[in-house]
Amino acid sequence: MSSTINVKTLRHEMGRIIERVRKGEDFTVLYRSRPAFRIVPVDGRFDSGSGEEDSLYGAAAIGSSTDGLAAQDHDRILYGATDG
Incomplete structure (x- = not known):
């Protein structure tokens, strides 16, 4: 876990x-x-579990990104998640 x-x-x-x-x-x-x-x-x-089990994975946004990346891009960087 x-x-x-x-x-x-x-x-x-x-x-x-x-x-x-x-x-x-x-x-x-x-x-x-x-x-x-x-x-x-x-x-x-x-x-390593799945990202969905991580409390941060499904957390609501608390601000806006200044790096030009979308939320899915951040998820991919943090969790190795793939779209789909």
Whole structure:
């Protein structure tokens, strides 16, 4: 199972997160609302899941893009999602 957390949550719940990783869960950690790194079990196995399971994937827009890319382009960059 994959979860998304922010740095503040990581700092405050480090012990619980370590236990969950030991059980096979992986985490994407956000820094300033952007994916910064992943925490995965040492043995390398993790469930990347589908984008639809990620709380950020289906989140409503909170602003507008200044890079000229559409939402689908951002999804493809962040999640490797394909259209269709």
